[in-house]
Amino acid sequence: MEKIHDEYLAKMREISNLQESCQKALKHHNYLMKNVKDFVKKAEEEASTSEERKKEVGKVKEEMEVSRIKLRDMQAELPAQNNGFYLNLILGSNLNVSLLTKHERFNYKKEYEDFKWNITIAIAVLTIIAYFFSLRVVDSILCFLLVWYYCTLTIREAVLRVNGSRIKGWWMTHHYLSCALPGIILTWRDGDCYQMFRMRLLLFIFYISLVQLAQNQYQSGTLRRLHSLGEGHQMDITIEGFTSWQFKGLTFLLPFLMSGYLFQLYLVYSLYKAYISDSCDGEWQVWAMCLLFGVIALGNIYTTSLVILKKLRTEAAAYPRILALTRKYNSRTIMNNVSEDHHKNH
Structure with a gap:
């Protein structure tokens, strides 16, 4: 056992030294590539009159x-x-969260997806219980679950980003803001204003949970298909919003997503009306939630709209090329058919 352990320690030191040497070599190579890039840029300006130089x-x-x-x-x-x-603040700056192999990274991503699926189901079930049993303790448990869920998501997604996931900045920010909302609700006293808003909030949480479950199911299948075809990144994850690869057959979810965003704007409106009325007695939780819901709703609508517009522009630009290829293919098919008929007649 001691012999095996000594060999293990030696290999670990060897791996550590190799990693350090490789990182230094990569850093040096990136520096050289930067110099080459500057040199090529100058050569490109000088080669404006020479076709041969342009090719080189x-x-x-x-x-x-x-x-x-x-x-x-x-x-x-x-x-x-x-x-x-964010990770340095929570875990410390000397902790390495990089996973060494693609298999380990993929397994971590899969565990992240399973975590989202299971907790979203738990949130939906707890929301139904809170709907039928109007008890503040049940509402508090639901809010604690939401705070823990979104806090955990932010940490896991930060680890995923370190390991190669291309998570857009807004969806990370969305989860940070979503941590604050249930935390504010926990401090809201159980009065007439809280009871007036409670049923709308439960309905919104339940609706969003169902949309997220449906989206997670279809996004997971699409990601598996894209990865098997070599068109998607191995560390791409499912998100609450809409991304360009969702145009591969998930556009039917877009109306449900947009309805959820409009629901958020309706909550902003109802909170604003409650705040300016006498029923809420100027409770700070009302205007704080109104502001957070407004930022989240506008951010969701803006980000999703940008993705849709970008995808439509890309498809519009590619349409003439696709049409030309289609005509070319059709013309070849016609010529082949004419040639076959000619041979048959002979």
């Missing part, structure tokens, strides 16, 4: 792009140099 510069740029992709893949296999401010 174009070839070098293609090789640089290949090298950039290789370097990125190599960097992904090494521990991250920086966990980011």
